[in-house]
Ligand SMILES: CC(=O)N[C@H]1[C@@H](OP(=O)(O)OP(=O)(O)OC[C@H]2O[C@@H](n3ccc(=O)[nH]c3=O)[C@H](O)[C@@H]2O)O[C@H](CO)[C@@H](O)[C@@H]1O[C@H](C)C(=O)N[C@@H](C)C(=O)N[C@H](CCC(=O)O)C(=O)O
Ligand SMILES: Nc1ncnc2c1ncn2[C@@H]1O[C@H](COP(=O)(O)OP(=O)(O)OP(=O)(O)O)[C@@H](O)[C@H]1O
Ligand SMILES: N[C@H](CCC[C@H](N)C(=O)O)C(=O)O
């Protein structure tokens with residue numbers, strides 16, 4: 001419970017109607033969640049205007065409303081007019097929930113690819129060391145074993161603060177969370193105080209939102225400004241940067257090393273503080289050595305692919321700063337199983353491999369197809385598409401990558417959202433055709449229906465081939481123009497395999 005006067009203390013108010021001593025029992029920006037005693041914040045969204053729901057919120061029991069446009073609600077409801085309701089919300093939410101991030105160790109991971117994977121490895125290491133760990137990210141949030149659904153990779157500010165506050169109540173000691181570039185720019189992590197920040201990599205994605213790679217890099221760098229900002233309540237911080245990434249310097253420049261020590265990891269440059277070398281890949285796992293402070297260690301992981309060595313290094317780095325020894329971290333990594341929908345093998349006893357993977361960026365697709373090549377004697381059959389209402393520029397690039405690295409490509413739909421699936425596919429095919437000019441034997445098909453595309457890929461596979469179904473990973477839905485349907489690549493692959501048997 002908080003008093004309205006205290007809640008708006010940091011906010012510049014233009015006009016106040018009603019009683020500032022009103023007690024507020026909850027805050028929300030979603031009228032559907034308003035309860036008796038709630039404060040409702042009206043946000044102007046991309047789809048609807050929250051001010052249109054003010055009357056509904058009032059009818060449902062809201063006692064106070066924050067608005068930036070005129071609203072008409074009964075006089076007994078306190079209304080605070082501000083210039084920008086989003087900004088007001090970013091100030092109010094951490095205060096309302098008593099700044100939960102100050103009460104736990106907060107490990108934040110950012111980068112285009114590998115956030116979810118690195119988060120899960122770090123959480124596993126910390127859990128094995130006896131800590132109670134919370135996870136926040138693309139697949140879900142976890143409080144210990146308890147799963148909580150998330151709508152965004154990084155939840156919007158009220159949802160995030162509420163989640164963190166639940167974690168405090170459940171005695172979580174460490175939180176491993178993905179921090180997306182959207183969340184940094186859109187203020188979702190305002191009021192979060194981080195202890196460790198890890199940068200995985202930066203490659204093309206989300207240019208619909210950021211417009212240029214430079215802006216995108218600057219957005220990611222905001223996390224490193226945050227972790228090293230001085231006016232925080234934390235000590236013992238760390239920033240871990242993948243030094244092999246071309247954008248590493250942008251992150252490094254953002255770190256104030258007087259507040260937050262800077263650490264590096266990598267595989268190309270032996271000056272990296274955590275330096276992996278001598279990697280060997282044995283189909284479904286890898287072994288490599290790590291040099292750390294002049295000591296050499298052997299690491300074994302069930303995760304396939306060179307890129308997963310980077311993910312493992314980033315996770316180990318954060319764990320080291322949380323007081324875990326190198327030996328304990330390596331021991332934990334050994335029995336880390338996998339992340340749902342990331343290189344997930346679908347085995348129905350067939351004579352070829354079928355993998356469901358979340359590669360949905362050019363770099364992710366290239367990495368996964370490269371890994372497939374390393375472990376496959378037969379052909380690579382790739383099924384993939386691109387999401388609608390997202391970066392259009394990546395579409396032809398992903399088309400070219402599949403054409404170059406797979407033997408057979410089946411271009412299909414991902415989540416078309418409000419776009420025409422055929423048009424998205426056309427954009428992808430531009431890239432496939434570009435490669436075909438120099439590779440006339442290249443074989444590809446276009447099958448817009450993802451179920452049929454998966455069936456076709458499985459039916460084309462012969463002994464020792466590998467079918468890579470990329471883009472949707474753990475997702476159990478497909479977002480179409482007018483509805484979201486249940487759709488799970490893993491189920492579809494299993495059904496297709498049963499049919500060809
Ligand atoms: C562009 C963007 O960030 N959109 C976010 C935004 O939605 P929006 O602006 O469309 O909201 P809206 O539907 O117009 O609603 C406006 C307001 O009216 C309210 N409302 C609405 C309906 C109603 O009946 N009553 C009501 O009060 C809403 O709660 C909201 O406050 O606010 C929603 C929460 O209220 C977010 O879930 C939503 O993320 C959408 C789902 C999204 O797809 N975002 C992507 C672009 C994203 O953020 N991705 C990143 C990166 C992913 C990665 O790389 O890993 C992420 O962190 O997820
Ligand atoms: N370090 C990496 N470098 C390049 N590609 C990677 C890396 N790690 C994972 N991938 C590829 O990217 C896909 C998504 O990985 P993951 O879910 O860990 O990334 P993410 O950053 O959380 O993605 P999102 O932005 O959707 O949250 C994987 O399925 C794999 O194909
Ligand atoms: N976090 C990413 C996930 C993309 C997953 C892919 N299946 C798609 O729908 O484009 C995004 O929201 O852009």
Ligand SMILES: [Mg+2]
Pocket residue numbers: 115116117137138139153178
């Ligand atoms: Mg993720």
